[in-house]
Structure formats: C-alpha cells, structure tokens
Amino acid sequence: MNIQGKRVLVTGAEGFIGSHLTERLIELGAEVTAMVQYNSFNGWGWIDTFDESMKKEINVYTGDVREYDNVSKVVKGHDVVLHLAALIAIPYSYQSPMAYVRTNIEGTTNVLEACKEYGVEKIVHTSTSETYGTALYVPIDEKHPLQGQSPYSASKIGADKIAESYHRSFNLPVATIRPFNTYGPRQSARAVIPTIISQIISGKNQIKLGSLSPTRDFNYVKDTVEAFIKIAESDKTIGEVINSGSNDEISIGELVKLIIKITGKDVEIVCDEERIRPQKSEVNRLWADNTKIKQRTDWLPRYSLEEGLTETAKWIEKNMQYFKTDIYNV
Structure with a gap:
C-alpha cells in the first residue's frame, strides 16, 4: 500500500509524535484527519504552531477516544487509522491509574471497534518499549516477556493485547508499533x-x-515517524508487533x-x-532489537x-x- 492519496486518521495528532506524523503525511500526499482531544479553548496542541498553509491541508476533529460514538463518527470514511492517542506520563500513572485504563485500554478498544465496523484498510496501534520492563536479555526482540512495572506500562500491555485480539478474533488488519524512547522537537519536559x-x-x-x-535506546522523532509510515504501508506487518529502535x-x-x-x-x-x-x-x-522492522519494511534509522x-x-x-x-x- 502507498500512503499517498489515502484518507488517513491520526488520533493524538496534537501531541509530540502525532504532530510530526501529521506533517509528514501531508508532505507525502495523504488526506489527513487529525483527531485532537476536545477542550473548551478549541486548542489543537502542536498543530496550532503549524504554518497556515499546512493547517489548511488538515481536517481537524476535536473529540475523545474514551467516547465510542465520538470515535465512530471520525473513523468512518477513512482508509488508514494511526492510533497514537494515549496518556503517556509514567509518574502521573502512579497518581491516577484508572485514567490510564480508560484512555489507553478503553480508548483503544473504541478505535478498534470502529475500524472493524467501517472496514478500515489498515490500523497501526502505538505501543511502547515500557511494556517490556527491565530487559531480561538484550537486545530486546518482540518475543521478550511483557512486564507491567508501572500502571502506564500495564495499561499499554492491555491495549496491545486488545489489538492482538481484534486481529485474531475479527481478522482486523492491525499492526502494533513498539517505539523505543523517541525524542526531538515538541517533546515535553516530562521526558x-x-x-x-x-x-x-x-x-x-x-x-x-x-x-x-x-x-x-533513543530515537529521533523523524525516524520514529518514518517507522509508522513504513509499517502502515507494508502488508507484512499485519497482525505483528514491531519494534522501532536504533539497536x-x-x-x-x-x-x-x-x-x-x-x-x-x-x-x-x-x-x-x-x-x-x-x-x-x-x-x-532498554535496548531494541530492530531486526524485524528491517525485515518487514525498508526502514532504517537515519539520525x-x-x-x-x-x-x-x-x-x-x-x-x-x-x-x-x-x-x-x-
């Protein structure tokens, strides 16, 4: 599949990685809908900082992945869904673990269910290297055991398994990308x-x-974005969990x-x-084995x-x- 010309939905598009991914998709010629979290200020996160010419190319939809009716409306009509919306701060997950369950597990379920309802061509669900916990061996490949060492990582393990179940149960064309420690412009000071x-x-x-x-295992955001796109475009990634890391x-x-x-x-x-x-x-x-992504796609870290x-x-x-x-x- 070529992403050019595809109708692509990005959830969590207002965030660090999501905003860079949205920009790159526009550059590649995709028709992009950016789902951002509803707020009373009508703020679009990092999308607000884009050039006006770039903003005009994006259909911005404000909503909340925790609400199925909301998610269903925005998923309808899209060919590809790149699901990044999540609560990601580990320290805050100690304070409010249920918020992570609702957003990361229930929110992911809503996205997958809507994709199933509308026959979406490809879904890329976002995991995290935190699901591996402290390395039991290195480099860490996708067969490494999962360890819930924080409420955040446990919620992402749950979300990953929900994605796996939708592929196995309903043949949903979902791939799970598991990025290691992305950094770059627009990342918050919590990192x-x-x-x-x-x-x-x-x-x-x-x-x-x-x-x-x-x-x-640190990875520049532009490399992580390219990994998302390569995984979305490859038929060899369906039903798979795939690390993206520098090795x-x-x-x-x-x-x-x-x-x-x-x-x-x-x-x-x-x-x-x-x-x-x-x-x-x-x-x-944490130290990524990136053999699988290189076998299934032509992705390589550049930075x-x-x-x-x-x-x-x-x-x-x-x-x-x-x-x-x-x-x-x-």
Whole structure:
C-alpha cells in the first residue's frame, strides 16, 4: 500500500509524535484527519504552531477516544487509522491509574471497534518499549516477556493485547508499533532529554535529575515517524508487533555528558528524589532489537544520537516559552 492519496486518521495528532506524523503525511500526499482531544479553548496542541498553509491541508476533529460514538463518527470514511492517542506520563500513572485504563485500554478498544465496523484498510496501534520492563536479555526482540512495572506500562500491555485480539478474533488488519524512547522537537519536559536541555539552556548551574544508571535506546522523532509510515504501508506487518529502535543503548549519565558536550555548558548533576521511580517500577535497561522492522519494511534509522540531540537543542533554545524549568513536570 502507498500512503499517498489515502484518507488517513491520526488520533493524538496534537501531541509530540502525532504532530510530526501529521506533517509528514501531508508532505507525502495523504488526506489527513487529525483527531485532537476536545477542550473548551478549541486548542489543537502542536498543530496550532503549524504554518497556515499546512493547517489548511488538515481536517481537524476535536473529540475523545474514551467516547465510542465520538470515535465512530471520525473513523468512518477513512482508509488508514494511526492510533497514537494515549496518556503517556509514567509518574502521573502512579497518581491516577484508572485514567490510564480508560484512555489507553478503553480508548483503544473504541478505535478498534470502529475500524472493524467501517472496514478500515489498515490500523497501526502505538505501543511502547515500557511494556517490556527491565530487559531480561538484550537486545530486546518482540518475543521478550511483557512486564507491567508501572500502571502506564500495564495499561499499554492491555491495549496491545486488545489489538492482538481484534486481529485474531475479527481478522482486523492491525499492526502494533513498539517505539523505543523517541525524542526531538515538541517533546515535553516530562521526558529526560528536554528536561536536561531546557535546564541547561535556562542558565542553571545545577541540573535536577532522577537515576543516572538506567539505559535507554533513543530515537529521533523523524525516524520514529518514518517507522509508522513504513509499517502502515507494508502488508507484512499485519497482525505483528514491531519494534522501532536504533539497536543501541546509552545510560542517562552518559547522555548528560553528551548533551553537555553539544551545548558547551558545564553543569552539576543533582539527584532529585521526586524524580526517582519506585524501586520495583524503574526500568533499568532498554535496548531494541530492530531486526524485524528491517525485515518487514525498508526502514532504517537515519539520525545519529548526536545529530538528533543537536537539532533538539536548537529547537528548545528557540522555544523556551514552553518549558517551566523551575517546576518538576509530572
């Protein structure tokens, strides 16, 4: 399948990855509907920052994936659905776990049910590397056991299994993408990379962070977006769970050193107890095996970590109004 000319719905289009994906789909010639969460301000998230010419190419629909009637209306008439709408902040999932069940599990079920009702040609459901928990072996392939180490990861495991069941039970053409640690422009300060960079750029001499020992497999947002599109276009991905990752790992401590090198600022790292996860909940190691996505598609990561961090730092420096560096963003 070629995405060009397809009627594509993106849920969660106002968010970090969703907004980049929406832009890329327009560039590729898709007819895009961007579903954004309803709010009384009629705000469209990051879509509000797009050029007017880009906005004119997008059909924006405000709604809520937790409401089936709402989801059914917007899914109707689309060929492809890319489902990204979710609650994603791990610390907040400790405070409000039921919100994650309602949005991530029930919301996903609503999307899948509507896709089944209207015969959607292809669905890509978004998972997360957090579903693997701390690596039991590395690199982590798609056969690795799933571990619910936070309410967030448990809710995403539930959503992933609902997607699997709709393929097995109803032959729904759904693929599940499991991205590892995406970063880049527009990511909020709840994530570690913008937290580090925004604190440095704000002129702080001390940077507050949680644990420095965990490792992550970081991926620039443009590479993750291309993975979504390649998985959507490939018939070989239907019914499959597919990692998208760089096949490399770096500790948070080493990441800080790299960012210090890129920004040219020397800072002291201070451990902030508020930012440390409960001991059994911390995911200590993530490292993606990306063999499957390379076998099923022609996707390859294009950005090195240093290149991606450089682009991210440039964007954050120009957009510091979005960052409250004196407040811990749960």
